[in-house]
Amino acid sequence: MVSEVTNSRVTIRDVAARAGVSVATVSKVLNNRYGVAAATVARVREVIAELGFESSLVARSLRNHRTNVIGVLVWAIEPFSAELLKGAERAMRDNDYELVVYSAGGVGPRDLGWENRYLSRLSGTLIDGAVLVTPTVSAPRSDVPVVAVDPHTAGEDGPTVGADNFRGARMATEHLLSLGHRRIGFLGRPPRDLKSSQEREDGYRSALAAAGVAFDPGLVRAAGYQEDVSRQAVHELLSQPDRPTAIFAANDLSALVAMDEATTLGIRVPDDLSVIGFDHVPESMMADPPLTTIEQPIQLLGRRAVEMLVEILAGNEPAETHVRLPTRLVERASCAAPPKVVRPVTGSSASGSVQV
Template sequence: MTTQGRVTIADVAARAGVSVATVSKVINSRYGVAEATALVVREVIDDLGYESSLVARSLRSHRTNVLGILVAEFEPFSAELLKGASSAVAGTGYELLAYSAGGRADGNAGWERRSLSRLSGTLIDGAILVTPTVVDVQQGVTVVAVDPHTGPSHLPTIDSDNLAGAVRATEYLLALGHRRIGFLGGRTDLESARLRDEGFRQAMAAAGVAVDPGLVRVGGYRRETAEPVARELLAGPGRPSAVFAANDISAIATIDAARELNLSVPADLSVIGFDNVPESALTTPPLTTIAQPIQEMGAQALRVLVEALTGGEVPAHVRLPTALVERASCAPPARPA
């Protein structure tokens, strides 16, 4: 038997004193092996820790019983989605493989096609694509999209009510008395970011408050892109009294930029975010935000994917509600507008 590396089917056969063909029959529950012999083979398999490779399994049965969740990179939003999908996979008979494009997807349309071509057919039976840049993927594998760039598509789609959430965030700041409200937008290629921008503008218009173009910036959903833009927004002479950041990471970056400029949150500046990732409750002060049920989005995507693979009824689009989470980063303006 080998003493290094992966345990092979030949190792199992040698230890059990049977042929490789016999071990294969036991593994695949085929007829032709005496029960006493099968028992010995199973004991050896357990003792050696043998597990057939996904590739070998797929070549035999054309199935791996593995589902993929494909993301551009692992960050707070995708990590929460993964938690939800992981909880929902229990009891389905499937395993879950998380795969990242390693950040190469940023601004690189079509990353999901390349990722699916690597994984489908040999490693996964179906996939959840998180914020895919394209939704016309044809890789011979069942796919569900979460928060796609172009909105609902021919693929089953899971998202949250981004428009209503952005309206609620803006109305909250307006109700506190803010009128000079800055907006730190998200990635311009994402449909969810466009809807959050639209919701901000709708709420401002409904309140009869003009949007000051000088108070609108694109933060890009990343700390490294949001923080310098937030600093620029807050350093000007006509700075806003409040900022609605289109995701929590940008909102946290805004709080950090305010601190660098000796502005107190919320005494000098109110900040509200969007997502309710775990980090939002750990800021100083804790961040008021719009919660989208990220883990439930991941769980729903997993359930829809399993339904699609098992011939069940699959919804074309699942939209989950958002909700305001009040913490301590917002207050009435120091000087009423």
């Protein structure tokens, strides 16, 4: 009589005992090898389903040198990466791979080379290939194929997927200029070693130059995906005696923080201050007022990166190894013509430390 399987992890021996066959036979079934009768194969697979058996990724890797798992490596799960993961997950429906997401949780500063540490932990035993989101190095050290999304400034050595950041940033700045703004603040996205960061600032500067507006470094601040850093940057911009009448933020999170900090300072959006973002995350349309932004197809970025990686893992040469997707302006209610008179800051945090 076969003993009942306990609630502990089901092993290959449990499957063999329940099916009344040898461990070697179960192994052959798992690996689709010849030499097992069709009825036995059916019985073993029935028991596998009944017991909920699943071999570990490490064991699978040792047997086949493949895990059929793709890793998506991110520094933090924030609005941009969350949307990108939706697209990556959608791409998995069209292939036999599984998806694992690895994140440091955004703890501490975004340090140089974080992706190398992650890849060394995962490659070779847990994943067959990786999608790196906003890597800090141009050529990550890896034993598995890698596709970079929003690559390093020098990231043209390997396959990459990104958006037309320069054109998007220029469109954002041109939109504010067309409304009559001339003092336009810019919230950049550190680190500048990200290609998108450099391209968005270049697009901002290009639009100003084309309109004959001198670039003012005093209107530029480093922000990012950390709310406290963005809030401090916005506070500095809006506390200037000759503060900007508009802000272009290089990501939607910074733009939303800018709107919130403006309200805290008694500055009305868009009556006193126009704000435009970049990304088009779902939170942008739920803001009050809804945020004007530059849409980059974030989910499509994730999907195209996974599709490219699957092609590489299949031994094929992708049709494109450097994909650049278009951006577009999404007009909502956070932008208007500049005020005729710039009102002084009246909020409670107009002086002293910023409250976050």
